[in-house]
Amino acid sequence: MEYLEFTIIALIKVVVIVIAVLTGCAYLTLAERRIVALFQQRVGPNLAGPFGLLQPMADAVKMIFKEDIRPAQAEGWFYNLAPVITFLPALLIFTVIPFGDTITLFGYETDMILSDMNIGVLFFFAVTSLSIYGILLAGWSSGSKYSLMGGLRASAQMISYEVAYGLSLVGVLLLAQTLSLQELVAQQDGFWGMYVWKQPLGFMIFFICAVAETNRSPFDLAEAESELVAGFHTEYSSMRFGTFFIGEYAAMIGVGAIATTIFFGGWRAPFEFLEFIPPILWFASKVAVFMFIYIWLRATLPRFRYDQLMNFGWKMLFPLALLNTMVTAGVRLWLK
Amino acid sequence: MNELKIKSSSDDYVVLTRESKAVPDPGVWGMLRTTVVAIPIGFITVFKHLFRKSVTIEYPFKKRPMFPRFRGLHYLERYEDGTERCVCCGLCAAACPADAIYMEPMENDKGERLAKVYEINMIRCIFCGFCEEACPEEAIFLGQEYEFAADSRDAFIYGKEKLLVTHPRPETTLKQMWRKVRRAF
Numbered sequence: 001m002e003y004l005e006f007t008i009i010a011l012i013k014v015v016v017i018v019i020a021v022l023t024g025c026a027y028l029t030l031a032e033r034r035i036v037a038l039f040q041q042r043v044g045p046n047l048a049g050p051f052g053l054l055q056p057m058a059d060a061v062k063m064i065f066k067e068d069i070r071p072a073q074a075e076g077w078f079y080n081l082a083p084v085i086t087f088l089p090a091l092l093i094f095t096v097i098p099f100g101d102t103i104t105l106f107g108y109e110t111d112m113i114l115s116d117m118n119i120g121v122l123f124f125f126a127v128t129s130l131s132i133y134g135i136l137l138a139g140w141s142s143g144s145k146y147s148l149m150g151g152l153r154a155s156a157q158m159i160s161y162e163v164a165y166g167l168s169l170v171g172v173l174l175l176a177q178t179l180s181l182q183e184l185v186a187q188q189d190g191f192w193g194m195y196v197w198k199q200p201l202g203f204m205i206f207f208i209c210a211v212a213e214t215n216r217s218p219f220d221l222a223e224a225e226s227e228l229v230a231g232f233h234t235e236y237s238s239m240r241f242g243t244f245f246i247g248e249y250a251a252m253i254g255v256g257a258i259a260t261t262i263f264f265g266g267w268r269a270p271f272e273f274l275e276f277i278p279p280i281l282w283f284a285s286k287v288a289v290f291m292f293i294y295i296w297l298r299a300t301l302p303r304f305r306y307d308q309l310m311n312f313g314w315k316m317l318f319p320l321a322l323l324n325t326m327v328t329a330g331v332r333l334w335l336k
Numbered sequence: 337m338n339e340l341k342i343k344s345s346s347d348d349y350v351v352l353t354r355e356s357k358a359v360p361d362p363g364v365w366g367m368l369r370t371t372v373v374a375i376p377i378g379f380i381t382v383f384k385h386l387f388r389k390s391v392t393i394e395y396p397f398k399k400r401p402m403f404p405r406f407r408g409l410h411y412l413e414r415y416e417d418g419t420e421r422c423v424c425c426g427l428c429a430a431a432c433p434a435d436a437i438y439m440e441p442m443e444n445d446k447g448e449r450l451a452k453v454y455e456i457n458m459i460r461c462i463f464c465g466f467c468e469e470a471c472p473e474e475a476i477f478l479g480q481e482y483e484f485a486a487d488s489r490d491a492f493i494y495g496k497e498k499l500l501v502t503h504p505r506p507e508t509t510l511k512q513m514w515r516k517v518r519r520a521f
Contacts, residue, residue: 035386037390039385039386040385041388041389041390041391041392042391043390043394296379296382296383300375300379300382301378315367316364316368
């Protein structure tokens, strides 16, 4: 009986999270188009429904009903598999993210987290790095030069930021002495308890690497419309392309959620007098700020060149992350 | 340092080389300066644009006002009493560089000459306005209208029934006034 309850509650959580994330992705595309338009003094899509709010539906319908073109040179079913490999890890991030406090559901107490792993941060790193394989496979299996170039760039990009990405969080983990995201949130008390104040450099490095991880401008080398047509997804159409697209946006939200949880106190209100606002709203608004910064970045910075990215990753981010780790470790030893 | 040096590698062609790299390596400190100084300035500049007014004119709903001298769709003018000004003299067709005007004359019961058929092919027409300038009767004008897309070639051949204005048409355009001034000299 206990197993049944556990399964049902877990299933409910899974369905709710997946629906919420997919809706979030859909509206993030709209938000991005509207906000980039504002930055560029345009209007953006505003005709489908009030303020263009039905635009994501229109896009989805269009995407599903378009012809699925498959190039003759496409390699076996790696070609079919690639979008799924990019999309699934992005969704998997949400298994370890705490969305709120303990709630009571049908008389059962449960945490607003799918799985409170004691290795949450490690799981996040393991899973997000997988999505690059989807891009690599897509680039290789499409049988197109542009796609191959995109895939190659993605792999080179991954090598240059992944080390700094991992090291950027070590500082926080040294201070927190835990890998569980639920506990990380519990440790961040109030506004000044947020880890971003203790680890500002770590946060900066983490965020820059996260932008590279999600293949977003200015690190969208693998896509690079102006050079590679569409990079790794040049040959993809219809819902296969759509899957890549949703994967990219889900990864954006996922990384924003992780940054919120680790550095900005997750679902907790920054001040005590603001605690009447439900935790899920706090969480959503903090993630929304990250999404805005993502879009702001896209509107501001031009794309990095291939070699610039590697220089930046190896000569700047990596030493800084290392320095941050060593200083944090030293301070922790000294204070102990 | 950065000058172009011409180096001949064979008799047939020369190779242009640079002594040093065109863009010097910024180095770690240069990169740090860019990160700390230049990029935040860029971010602030972009953020300011968020609050500027959009420059888009939402076209099918709002239209940009055309200049008075804009040369759009032609129209044939009438006299005050409603009779047609055009006498089918053929000067507009002669002036037309695109050969877009076709006409056949006829006489009405008073013995006055007027056009039986007057057709302008809007696909051939280049909207140069020469017909307007050639017309001795001040009958043809290029108006402000520019939305006359159609889905067949036949629909672009405009006959008299489409070109003639409905009478009365009291307002005088700047163009018509200008024509009067010009004719005075």
